[in-house]
Amino acid sequence: EEKVKRIDSATDKARAREKDSDRLKVEENVFDVPTLKILYTLSNKGIIKAMGGAISTGKEANVFYAEGDEKELAIKIYRMASSTFKAMDAYIMKDPRFTNIRNNRRDIIFAWTRKELQNLKRSKSAGVRVPEPIVAEKNVLIMEFMGEEKKPYPLLKNTPLEDDEAKLVYNKIVEYMHLLYKEANLVHADLSEYNILIDPADKTPVFIDMGQSVTLEHPNAREFLYRDVLNVLRFFGRYGITDKPEELLSKIQAE
Ligand code: ATP
Ligand code: MN
Missing domain, CATH: 1.10.510.10 (Transferase(Phosphotransferase) domain 1)
Incomplete structure (x- = not known):
């Protein structure tokens, strides 16, 4: 019991460290011009009605709250400058669905985003409760917001x-x-x-x-x-x- 608690608290601290050093990099990285263009396009299509605040600042992606056409949305934006894309490699390259992805950062991150959309679709069809996936465009994944009063x-x-x-x-x-x-x-x-x-x-x-x-x-x-x-x-x-x-x-x- 005590040991489990120690492991948990060590895990928490490691995660907190990761996040703190990361937070500084976020502002400049998230809404780069190509990402902004995608968000504009999605808003012109009526998929996004209004952007809200950041829900989470993760290692590879940031998640934002947004209002959609009917539903509230969670918008997960993979950072193009993500330092962990090398690790993505091992998951993507050996996946039979993604065998012809070129070995560069952009393509791997875009494939990763599409893969998350597909995985959510398959999971939902299988009867697992997951956010309903809506659209994946380059490094931007739009899904159903799971929360209430704008809080996840x-x-x-x-x-x-x-x-x-x-x-x-x-x-x-x-x-x-x-x-x-x-x-x-x-x-x-x-x-x-x-x-x-x-x-x-x-x-x-x-x-x-x-x-x-x-x-x-x-x-x-x-x-x-x-x-x-x-x-x-x-x-x-x-x-x-x-x-x-x-x-x-x-x-x-x-x-
Ligand atoms: P981390 O590095 O923190 O694990 P991540 O990049 O792995 O982040 P996710 O785990 O998918 O990204 O999402 C990060 C956080 O954003 C979640 O812990 C959750 O609080 C929030 N979040 C993600 N998706 C949704 C959603 N569909 N609805 C509401 N909140 C969400
Ligand atoms: Mn996570």
Whole structure:
């Protein structure tokens, strides 16, 4: 228990450091001229009615709130100057859907954005609760905003849960991992309490951040799945969930 807390707090600190050093770079990087042009075009098409504030400043992307035609939107903008595009390489190049991407930064980031849109589509069709994807244009991904009063739903990480609620959330996450695997042919590949939102109304999980998700044909799919399994079990261990990794794996892979 104590050990888990230590690991968690070390993870938090590392993330906070990443973010602080990053924040300084954001202003100059996000709305570069090509990105502004895309936003103008999307607004001329009536897809974006009004831009709102920043929701999140991540390592590779920034997320903004916006008003759409009918719905509220989340606009995820991958930074073209992203320092981690090399890591994107390994996910994209071995994905059978993206074999003919040229090996340059721009094309990899654009493919990554399209991949996230496709992954969200497949997940939604499979019955997993994810933001509804709307459009991907170059490095800009537009999706349904998951939140209320312009604030995103809290991360699983920041959601206080009773043990019995946690059990229900866990079961739903297992169901979603199973649907992803069996119906969408996908592994999330960055699943953790940082990429799951919780709808406060009914405590249902919402999976987000699927740029790195891969199809089962990807040579590292099993390894990524195992990592997701360990992350989920590490988080839910504190709520008395005692599944072994192999048990969770077999639930995910069950017919
Ligand atoms: P990080 O590096 O922080 O993980 P990221 O670049 O991986 O960021 P995401 O995890 O997709 O990007 O999104 C970052 C944050 O933006 C999320 O934690 C969430 O708070 C918010 N967010 C993302 N998508 C949505 C959405 N569709 N609706 C509401 N909020 C969202
Ligand atoms: Mn994320």
